[in-house]
Amino acid sequence: MVPLVSIQGLSVAFNGVAVLRGVDLALGKGEALGLVGESGSGKSVTWLAALGLLPRHAKVTGSVRLHGRELLGAPAHELDQIRGGRIAMIFQDPASALNPVLTIRKQLSEALALHRDLQGEAVKAEAMRLLNLVGTPDAARRLSAYPHEFSGGQVQRIMIAMALAGNPDVLIADEPTTALDATIQAQILELLSSVRREMGMAMVLISHDLGVVAENCDRVAVMYAGRIVEQAPSNQLFADPVHPYAQGLIGALPPLDGPRRRLTAIPGTVPDPARMSDGCAYAPRCALAAEPCGLAAPTLAPIASDRTVACIRAEASRRALLGTAAE
Amino acid sequence: MGRYFAMRIGRAALTIVLVVTFAFVVLRLSGDPALMILGPEAPPEVLAAFRKAWGLDDPIWFQYLDYFSAIAKGELGRSMRDGRPAMDLVLERVPATLALTLPAFVFKVALGIPAGIYAALHRGSAIDRAVMMTAVAGFTVPSFVLALLLVLIFAVQLGWLPSGGQDSWRHAILPIATLSLGGAAVLARFTRSAMLEVLGQPYIRTASSKGVPWRKVVTSHALPNAAIPTVTILGFMVGTLIAGAVVVESVFAWPGVGRLLVVAVANRDLAVVQCILLLVALAMVTSNLIVDVLYGFLDPRLRAKGAHA
Amino acid sequence: MSAPLVEVSSISRSYSMRSGMFGRAAAVHAVDGVSLGIRKGETLGLVGESGSGKSTTGRIVLGLEPPDLGDVRFDGQPMAAVGTKAWRAQRARMQMIFQDPLGALDRRLPVATQIREPLDIHGLGTPAEREDRVGELLRAVELTPAHGARYPGALSGGQRQRIVLARALATKPDFLVCDEPVSALDVSIQAQVVNLLADLQAQLGLTLLFISHDLRVVRQISNVVAVMYLGRIVEIGSADDLFAHPEHPYTRALVSASPAPGRRSAGRIVLTGDPPNPAARPQGCAFHPRCPRAIARCASEVPTLSSVGGDRQVACHLVTGAETRDAA
Numbered sequence: 033m034v035p036l037v038s039i040q041g042l043s044v045a046f047n048g049v050a051v052l053r054g055v056d057l058a059l060g061k062g063e064a065l066g067l068v069g070e071s072g073s074g075k076s077v078t079w080l081a082a083l084g085l086l087p088r089h090a091k092v093t094g095s096v097r098l099h100g101r102e103l104l105g106a107p108a109h110e111l112d113q114i115r116g117g118r119i120a121m122i123f124q125d126p127a128s129a130l131n132p133v134l135t136i137r138k139q140l141s142e143a144l145a146l147h148r149d150l151q152g153e154a155v156k157a158e159a160m161r162l163l164n165l166v167g168t169p170d171a172a173r174r175l176s177a178y179p180h181e182f183s184g185g186q187v188q189r190i191m192i193a194m195a196l197a198g199n200p201d202v203l204i205a206d207e208p209t210t211a212l213d214a215t216i217q218a219q220i221l222e223l224l225s226s227v228r229r230e231m232g233m234a235m236v237l238i239s240h241d242l243g244v245v246a247e248n249c250d251r252v253a254v255m256y257a258g259r260i261v262e263q264a265p266s267n268q269l270f271a272d273p274v275h276p277y278a279q280g281l282i283g284a285l286p287p288l289d290g291p292r293r294r295l296t297a298i299p300g301t302v303p304d305p306a307r308m309s310d311g312c313a314y315a316p317r318c319a320l321a322a323e324p325c326g327l328a329a330p331t332l333a334p335i336a337s338d339r340t341v342a343c344i345r346a347e348a349s350r351r352a353l354l355g356t357a358a359e
Numbered sequence: 360m361g362r363y364f365a366m367r368i369g370r371a372a373l374t375i376v377l378v379v380t381f382a383f384v385v386l387r388l389s390g391d392p393a394l395m396i397l398g399p400e401a402p403p404e405v406l407a408a409f410r411k412a413w414g415l416d417d418p419i420w421f422q423y424l425d426y427f428s429a430i431a432k433g434e435l436g437r438s439m440r441d442g443r444p445a446m447d448l449v450l451e452r453v454p455a456t457l458a459l460t461l462p463a464f465v466f467k468v469a470l471g472i473p474a475g476i477y478a479a480l481h482r483g484s485a486i487d488r489a490v491m492m493t494a495v496a497g498f499t500v501p502s503f504v505l506a507l508l509l510v511l512i513f514a515v516q517l518g519w520l521p522s523g524g525q526d527s528w529r530h531a532i533l534p535i536a537t538l539s540l541g542g543a544a545v546l547a548r549f550t551r552s553a554m555l556e557v558l559g560q561p562y563i564r565t566a567s568s569k570g571v572p573w574r575k576v577v578t579s580h581a582l583p584n585a586a587i588p589t590v591t592i593l594g595f596m597v598g599t600l601i602a603g604a605v606v607v608e609s610v611f612a613w614p615g616v617g618r619l620l621v622v623a624v625a626n627r628d629l630a631v632v633q634c635i636l637l638l639v640a641l642a643m644v645t646s647n648l649i650v651d652v653l654y655g656f657l658d659p660r661l662r663a664k665g666a667h668a
Numbered sequence: 669m670s671a672p673l674v675e676v677s678s679i680s681r682s683y684s685m686r687s688g689m690f691g692r693a694a695a696v697h698a699v700d701g702v703s704l705g706i707r708k709g710e711t712l713g714l715v716g717e718s719g720s721g722k723s724t725t726g727r728i729v730l731g732l733e734p735p736d737l738g739d740v741r742f743d744g745q746p747m748a749a750v751g752t753k754a755w756r757a758q759r760a761r762m763q764m765i766f767q768d769p770l771g772a773l774d775r776r777l778p779v780a781t782q783i784r785e786p787l788d789i790h791g792l793g794t795p796a797e798r799e800d801r802v803g804e805l806l807r808a809v810e811l812t813p814a815h816g817a818r819y820p821g822a823l824s825g826g827q828r829q830r831i832v833l834a835r836a837l838a839t840k841p842d843f844l845v846c847d848e849p850v851s852a853l854d855v856s857i858q859a860q861v862v863n864l865l866a867d868l869q870a871q872l873g874l875t876l877l878f879i880s881h882d883l884r885v886v887r888q889i890s891n892v893v894a895v896m897y898l899g900r901i902v903e904i905g906s907a908d909d910l911f912a913h914p915e916h917p918y919t920r921a922l923v924s925a926s927p928a929p930g931r932r933s934a935g936r937i938v939l940t941g942d943p944p945n946p947a948a949r950p951q952g953c954a955f956h957p958r959c960p961r962a963i964a965r966c967a968s969e970v971p972t973l974s975s976v977g978g979d980r981q982v983a984c985h986l987v988t989g990a991e992t993r994d995a996a
Contacts, residue, residue, distance in 0.1 A: 070854035085567055089483075108573065116570035123561055131562040133583045133659060142579075143569045178659040183942050194569065213717035214881060215939045215958075218925035222938045240854065243927030284859035286888035288926055289912055294866075295888065297859035301824045 034100060036061045036201060036234055037082075037119070042094035044074070044081045044258075049306045052077050053258040054094070056332060059202065059234055064225075066245030066266060067238045068281070069255035072302055075238045078255075079204045083119060084111050098201075117147040120195035124207035126187035130179035136163075137175040140194055147198030162193040166223060185216035189223065196227060202234045209244065221248055242285055246270050251338075254278045257303055257313035260332060264339040274341045276318045276349050312343070320345045367651055371644040378640035379430060382633045383423055391415075395627035396439055413439060426633075435637070436630030438623075445630035449616060449638060453601060455525065456608070456615035460600045463535045467542035467596065472589070474543070475550025479558060480577065490547060497544025506537045506610040523612035534611045538604060542596060549592045553585040560584070587657050594650030598643035602635060671744075672705035673843060673875045679703075679728055679738035681721075696946045698724040700899040701738070703973075706892075708842075711869065711876040713890030713907060715883060715922070719946045721899040722879045726845045729877060730764055731755070742843070760790050763836035767848035769828035773820040779831045780806070780816030786838040805834040810864060826857035830864065837868070845877045850885060862888055883926045887911050892979075895919045898944045898954040901973055905980035915982045917959050953985065961986055 035058035044052035052074045059065050067075040080086050082096040082103060096103040098118060103111065115121075123129045131139060140159040144150050150158055156175070163171035166189040179187055188208060195203055205224060209217035225248055228235050239245050245252055246266050253263045254275065262275040273279045283296030300317040303309075311326035312318070318325065324344055332340040343349060393409045394401075401409075410416045414425060429436065435446045478490040497505075513533060514522035521530050557563065558581055566580045567573070596603075605617035612618075616635060623631035655661050681699040699721040706712045716722045728735050731747045740747050742762065748754035766772050773782055780802050787798045806816050809830040820828055829849060836844060846865070850858040866889060869876060880886050886893055887907050894904040895916065903916040914920045924937040941958040950957050956966035965985050973983040982988060 070856060080564075083568065085564055112570045112572050114570070115568050121565075121568040123565065125561060128561040129565045131566065131580050131584070133587075133657065134580070142566075142571060146570050180660050185942065191565070194565075198570065213943050214883075214922055214925045215717065216943055218921075218936060218938045219940075221927075222936070241927065242855070247927045281855055284855045286859075286862070286884040288884050288887060288923070288928055292888060292908070295859035295863050297863050298856035299860075301826060301857065302854070 035059055036063075036099065038095075038097045038100075039078070039082060040095045040097075042078060042081060042096060043092070044077055044086065045091045047089065050308070051258055051305050052081065053308075053329075055255075055258075055260055057253060057260065057263075059236065061201070062228075062232050062234050063251065064228065064235045064237065064249040066249030066252040067236060067255060068240065068242055068245050068252060070240060070302055072257075072305070073255040074258040075255050076206050079121065079206065079236065079238070083115055083121065083204075085115075085121075112146075116143055116195070116200065117198040118200055119202045119204060120198060120200040121204040121206065122188070122191045122195050122208050125211050126184055126191055127179070127211070129191055130187060132179055135176055135178055136190055140175070140190070140197060143194050143197035158197075159193075162196055163190070165196070165227065166190070166193045167219075168193070184212055185219060188212065188220050192220075192223060192227065196231065199231070200233060202236065203228070204236045204238070206238045207240070208237075210240070217244075224248070242270070242281060254281070257308065258305065259313065259329070259342065260340075261314065261343065262339075262341045263332065268339065272350075274335060274339075274346050274350050275314075275343045276320050276345070277314045279349065280317075318345075320348055367648055371648060374644050375637065375640045378636055379427070379633065380423075382636040383426060387419065387422070387629075392439060392627040392629055430633075430637070435634045438631050439628050440626060440631075445628075445634040448631055449619065449634045452614065452616045452619050455613065456601060456604055456617060459531060459534050459538060459604050459607065459613065459615065462531075463538035463542065463604075464596060464600060466535070466539035467546055468593070470539065471543035471546025472550050475547040476554055476577075476582075476585075478547065479551045479554035482555065487551075491551070494544040494547045494551075497540050498548060500541075502537055502541050502606050503610055505540060506533070506607055509533050509537055510610070523610075525613055530611075530613075534604070534607045534613055537607050537610075546589075546592060546596075550585065550589055553588040554581065556588075557581045557584045583657065587654065590650055590653050590657065594646045594653075595643075597649070598639075598646035601642045602639045671707070673708045673743055674704070674706040674729060674877070675741040676702060676704040676725075676729055677738050677741075679725070679735035679740065681724055681728060681733070681735050694947055697899050697949060698946060699728065699735070702896075702899075702901055703738075704729075704894060704901075704904075706843075706875055706877060708875055709869070709873045710891040711878050711889050713886035713893040714877065714879045714896060715881065715886050715893060716896035717881060717943055719898065719944050720896040721946070722896050723847055725896070726764070726847050726877060726879050730762055730845050731759070732764070756790070760786075760839040761841050762843040762845070763839070763841045764845045764847065765829075765832055765836055765849045767851050769825065769832045769852075770820060772832050773828060775820050778817050778819055779823065780813070783816065783831065783835045783838055786835060790839055792839065801838065805837055808837065808868065809834045824857070825853050826860055829853065829861055833861075833864070833868075837872070840872075841874070843875045843877075845879070847879045848881070849878075851880065851882065858885065865889060883911065883922060895922065898946060898949055900954065900983065901981075902955065902984065903980070903982045904973070905978070909978070909980065915976060915980065915987045916984050917961050917986070918955050921960075953983075 037059040039055055039057040042052060042055040043050060055074070055078050057078070067078070069075045077086070081090070081092045084103070086092065092104060094104065098114060103114065137156070137159060140162065141155045144155050144158055148158070159175060160171045163174060168174055168186060168189055182190065208224065209220050212220060221244065224235065227233070237245055237249055249266050251263070252266045252269045253260045254277065255261065256277050262269065262273065262278045269278065270282060273282055280296065280298040284298060286295060298317050303313055303316065309326060311328060312330055315321040315325040322345060330342045330344045332342045334340050335346060392413070393406045393415060397406060397409055414422055417425070435444070437443060438445050438448055474490050478487040481487050510522045510533060513520045520532055524530050563576060563580055566576045571580070602616050602620065604615060605620060607613070608615045608617035609621055619631065620635045623635070678701045679699060680697070680701055682695045682697045684695055702725055704712060714722045714725060727733050729740055731740070731750065742758060748758050773779065783802050783805055784798055787793060787801060792798070793801060802816060803813055806813055811827065811830055815823065815827060823831065850861050853861060862885060868874060876889070878886060878889055890907040892904065893907045893910050894901045895918065896902065897918050903910065903914065903919045910919065911923055914923045921937045921939050937960065939958045944954065952968045953959070953966045953971050956962040959966065963986065969985065971983045971985045971988065973981045974988045976982050976987060
């Protein structure tokens, strides 16, 4: 099966500093893919680069294909059709993601006019349908309101409505609930999964929150320092993480039930992208690091039919995990 | 909304009172008008008569109140030099000044704003650097230096244009050029930074991610937002239309309000100076009010605040 | 059981807030009749969403702002008047840590100087002793003297929060108020700081008030947890028990909204409606418009915090009302 989106060797550098160092990723039709990692791991940059949304001075190399069509270096008018039309995106801080001086109607209609060829009354009717779909009460009146008149959760709903306006095949949700309160986060995640089901849309959920990704995605890719270090179906990743970093992330998360244990914190900090060694970027923080880890960055290799890991100590890591579990 | 404007108008009135008071205090404390007008050699009895005629021997607070109540009644006094009503003297100079400042305002806007927008959109390019260097030069070179430079090149060296006076439209070219260049530089810098600020906002990325073509992102998403801070500086420039050409008028011997002010200050011609200051204060205050109204028009967040009141 | 170090009795605090620039001023009840006790050496976790009043409670407990009603007692003594000698002595025994360490530090000074500052202010020790103490504090937060010579900008987020912690510990306080101390940090760094805080608490016998929206972190570090909603405590109880068996419908929704790896969202309680607005507090139980189980009584009568057995207290007609019926 040809994947819907296929990213190969995607690299990004800002002023000579590499922030994305060869990302390979495939997204199937209707699939929900989670992308986790800490700040600076490159999870947002991956998709901003794929859609040509990075500042001009960013140097982007590699390949991003949608239905086999190359997006990197595609002419602007072609990209404009894909953005919002085939691949839509929503962002972390809903309050600043909408234009403060334009009405909701204007901002929604803009997307509809661009991708749906709707005119006049039909635009308004569709805008109202979308607002209703995302659960904005009193849509008719709210259309003429400005973004500052809505709460954070409501604005995120409007962002989702706007993203759905072009009937996209993929929705990239970049930390969509990070700025929201817990109960509102639950509402938005629920909304995302229901519209995804209804529209048969694929979704990429970018989050630093393992729990959010685990619950809402079929498959998860863990990123560290500009690379994917592990990729697995989400239930397997959380039950049986193989890469030491994935293990570390899960161990660092305090449990909500069961006995309390001391958190297994990962020592040290994320490496400075300007001073990265040739070896595995995680090696300086890794308890299992051996000499060869410092020599070359490991590539993603399959360890099962649907799992890949970039770690030469994967076997040792797996044994260590089973060992601790057996104790 | 009404209360919002009542507040603004109240503040404007207070500004005018302060300006009038300030003018009174500074001028009265910096020298004796009788001595300035009649000269140090004038006989004491002439000086005394002059002071009595103009009320200068009354207690200072009495002079202030007297003067203030006159202004409130619209009586702005007479020039101490030739006895004509000060307001007439000032008003007959206004057209000459506007003949310089109005065209200059148009050139500033027509030059500065597009240059700023272009520089912001092509940040770091050769054109951006050129615009910024010109802007910094226009910003830092004082207008009298620029004026003299232009005179040196176009009047003295090339002999294309007259260096001073008000005899034909050709006499206005150099003063207008001087005013326009400095103002355009300020506007270009300001517009560029407002535009860069807006272009870095998340909603610009949102618009691009919707598939809005870049040209439209700029015109319908970035410009309306960048207009908000730019209006502030434009309002300030409108406020300086009446008396913003003091230096340029002096250099080019242009008989406008600015030149009148310089002469009046030198002569301690109180009534005329106060009259001009009042006019300037009125112009600034009015332009500020216009800016406030425009803000409400451009920024729905402020509009909403007004509507609640 | 040791006596409470900090005792908060029905404190209330309201602000007058204007809608818009010249709108009519409306009273916002940020905190409304909150009572708490924190025993020596223990941690009380305070959870809630934005607008719940948890941060205001923290500030009142620390004496950073006075309550309109009610009082706070520290070690059996009432809070001294601000600016007095007694107040300074009390303040040296209680410190605060905020979410944003960069905002709490001065970018223009080396961090060691900033750790030393409270010692200079309170005149503790000779200059040489202060120098030693700074080194000791840096080691206590697992940093080196080399870190002390740096400026805040040259440190990572986790390291900065350690510096803030070292500074807070300089005067050997008994009590620490931590307001979202790890919320801005990445998961792996968050775990480092949480572990450090737990270790220091055990070593130094610190008493903590730990304010956070993150249930996991709160559970990890707290003995007792109080849940706030629109200025009131709706449920309070021992940490493990409260999260395992939440009683109040709001606590249930919060616990169920906290995503967990390895669990799919089946059976999640998703609350409808907008987040609470302190300026428009509903009548009766403030939670009733969003409550999936609300009855008529909830809209008119404010439920009081009542014991439901053990050390658990809940403010909900449905929970405590059922108890009364059972008893009858």
